Amino acid sequence: MRIALFIALIFSAAALALTVYREFEDPIVISKSAKPAVKAETPSDDGLRDELLKLKLRLAALEKVVQRKTQELEPIPQIQEEVAELSTFQNDLAEYALNIDPLDVIGTQEREIENAYSILLDETRSAGERAKQAALLKKYGMFDEEAVASMSNLFFNAESAGEKGAALSALKGHVTPEIRSGVLDSLSTEIADGYQNARFRYQGIEALKPLLPDPEIEAMLTVIAQNDPLVKVANVAGKSVGLPARQEEEKPKKQDG
Numbered sequence: 297m298r299i300a301l302f303i304a305l306i307f308s309a310a311a312l313a314l315t316v317y318r319e320f321e322d323p324i325v326i327s328k329s330a331k332p333a334v335k336a337e338t339p340s341d342d343g344l345r346d347e348l349l350k351l352k353l354r355l356a357a358l359e360k361v362v363q364r365k366t367q368e369l370e371p372i373p374q375i376q377e378e379v380a381e382l383s384t385f386q387n388d389l390a391e392y393a394l395n396i397d398p399l400d401v402i403g404t405q406e407r408e409i410e411n412a413y414s415i416l417l418d419e420t421r422s423a424g425e426r427a428k429q430a431a432l433l434k435k436y437g438m439f440d441e442e443a444v445a446s447m448s449n450l451f452f453n454a455e456s457a458g459e460k461g462a463a464l465s466a467l468k469g470h471v472t473p474e475i476r477s478g479v480l481d482s483l484s485t486e487i488a489d490g491y492q493n494a495r496f497r498y499q500g501i502e503a504l505k506p507l508l509p510d511p512e513i514e515a516m517l518t519v520i521a522q523n524d525p526l527v528k529v530a531n532v533a534g535k536s537v538g539l540p541a542r543q544e545e546e547k548p549k550k551q552d553g
Contacts, residue, residue, distance in 0.1 A: 348402055349402050349405050349406060349409075349436065350436055350437065353406065353409065353436050353437065353438055354437065357437075357438070357440065408432070409432060409433065409436055409438060412429035412432045412433055412438075413429070413433060413438055413443065415429050416429040416430065416433065416443055416446060416447070416466075417442065417443070417446050419446075419450075423450055423454060423458070423459035423462040423463060424458075424459075424462045426446075426447075426450065426462075426466075427447065427450075427462040427463060427465050427466040429466075430443070430447070430465070430466035434469075439466075439470070443466075444467065444470045444472075447463050447466040447467050447470075448463075448467065448472065448474070448475060450462070450463040451463035451464060451467065451475060451478060452478060456493075457482070457486060457492065457493035457495075457496035458493060458495060458496060460482055460496055460499075461493065461495045461496035461498070461499040461500070462499075464479065464496075464499040464500060464502070464503040465499050465502075467503060468499075468502055468503055468506075469506060471503050471504070471506070471507060475503070476504065476507060476513075479500050479503055479504055480504075480512060480513070480516055482496070482500065483497065483500050483516055483520070484516075486500075487519065487520070487523075491523075491524060491525050491526070494526045494529050497520060497524065497526075497529050498529050498532060501517060501520065501529070501532050501533050501536065502532075504516070504517065505536045508536060508537070514537050517533040517534075517536050517537045518533075518534075518537055518539065520533040521533040521534030521537065521539050521542075522534075522539075527542050527543070527544050530542050
């Protein structure tokens with residue numbers, strides 16, 4: 297069964313690569329001696345480069361999976377042939393991208409994304425620095441299982457509510473049952489401690505909202521909506537469970553004399 301699933305993965309990767317190859321089978325070749333003319337980029341240029349970058353990253357991710365799986369399984373001639381074809385298609389795509397992108401805009405973005413991925417996984421970096429990379433990785437489909445696991449570990453091992461909030465900002469949309477329970481427990485502690493960290497409460501609410509309806513989550517958000525000292529945070533929670541917005545309390549006017 298494991299081998300069958302892997303072979304299915306290979307065929308899917310090859311099909312994707314073949315589609316890309318057919319799209320680009322007649323690339324415009326630019327002479328190496330010719331100097332590329334620098335011109336203002338149009339929105340269509342940006343869109344094309346963006347799509348090519350996503351394709352390159354997707355193929356790189358597939359190749360990574362293939363390499364990991366081939367290390368786990370005994371070599372199979374058919375699989376090795378599919379891997380070779382995938383590598384060829386990836387090289388063709390890279391050549392085509394170079395022809396339409398002589399200034400290496402795609403290459404620069406690809407290196408930026410690889411650097412972001414490396415920072416996110418680097419446990420020696422600060423929680424905030426690591427979590428900031430998530431938005432870029434999500435945009436290009438690179439916020440994968442390893443990235444999710446890294447941010448989950450950050451959440452569970454964080455020494456402060458601020459670090460937990462940073463991890464939750466990255467994990468929004470990727471909250472597992474374990475993270476859900478951890479967020480509920482941490483919010484309970486935060487409330488018992490007297491609402492010390494508004495940023496954590498906000499990120500906790502944002503992390504739990506996609507999991508509604510859920511009785512435990514609804515109960516927690518209701519408590520925050522009715523009791524949070526920061527009205528803006530209270531209203532984020534209240535809106536999630538259909539409660540009316542609280543009004544900002546007016547500051548007492550200074551009396552003359």
